[in-house]
Amino acid sequence: MQCTSTLLMIRPASFGYNEQTAANNHFQVRVQNQNIILQQQVLKEFDLLVELLRNHQIEVIVVDDTEEQNRPDAIFPNNWFSSGNKGITLFPMFALNRRTEKRTDVIEHIKKITGIQVINDMSAHENNSMFLEGTGSMVCDHQNKIIYACLSVRTHKELVIEYAAFTGYSSCIFSANDIEGREIYHTNVMMCIGERFAILCADAITDDSERNKVISELERTQHKLILISHDQMLSFAGNALQIKSKDGMPYLLISKTAFSSLYITQISELEKFVSLIIADVSAIEKTGGGSVRCMVAEIFT
Secondary structure (H helix, E strand, O other), rough: OOOEEEEEEEOOOOOOOOOOOOOOOOOOOOOOOOOHHHHHEEEHHHHHHHHHHHHHOEEEEEEEEOOOOOOOOOOOOHHHEEEEOOEEEEOOOOHHHHHHHHHHHHHHHHHHHHHOOOOOOOEHHHHOOEEEEEHHOOOOEEOOOOEEEEEEEOEEHHHHHHHHHHOOEEEEEEEOOOOOOOOOOOOOEEEEOOOOOOEEOOHHOOHHHHHHHHHHHHHOOOOOEOOOOOOHHOOOOOOOEEEEOOOOOEEEEEEHHHHOOOOOHHHHHHHHOOOOOEEEOHOOOOOOOOHHHHHEEEOOO
């Protein structure tokens, strides 16, 4: 299935601007005061998002981050693990201070609720400076078993192919840049794949043949293509996720920042397929460089 009704979220204990990820995450904005005021604002946004999801009959598993270690990006768990019928995968992370996010207790909890026992640990690739950051690096079309991945320091081609072999998926690999020519650090900021639609910043794919390949695959799999601009991508319009309620109602989780950047025609196209769940996570977006899709890890059984 493409969508799940169960999400895992990590409630942060030490959220902040991460110097180590800022080297290639150009969505991050340095803030002057990383203090208790920012932490309180982030916790408020986090808790309101959890409440919003639960009010729409989405199951949300909340795990508290621990204070023993400083984990400024713990709020983005989808980068370090994924779950599916082939197993639970642990991914190799670019930033040293993000590798401590991989917690045995979280994995044991996922194993318990899903019944999945197979662990596919790719972390050893960190020793060779090869990285693949989960469903940040890869956007998956589960229905058609295709992985879309734009290459970057955080998304190594060989590891995309290795993960595709593990899952039995094919891969559609390309390169993408922002408007200043810098590589897109994660695929999930430039595209989102739903059951019957796809959001894509096609202009970010500068190579004509690669752009045509991505568009052709999305059209072949009968996805209605909703194109977004570089500016809309920078507003996290691509960092959305289709989910469903416990009774099967389709929703698109999207941030207030992203929604505000969309044209009426784009919103109308989306609403043909899903109802929108709009969350204000502006403090998290600005400092962390990730939006609502990054904040939720899908739990598939």
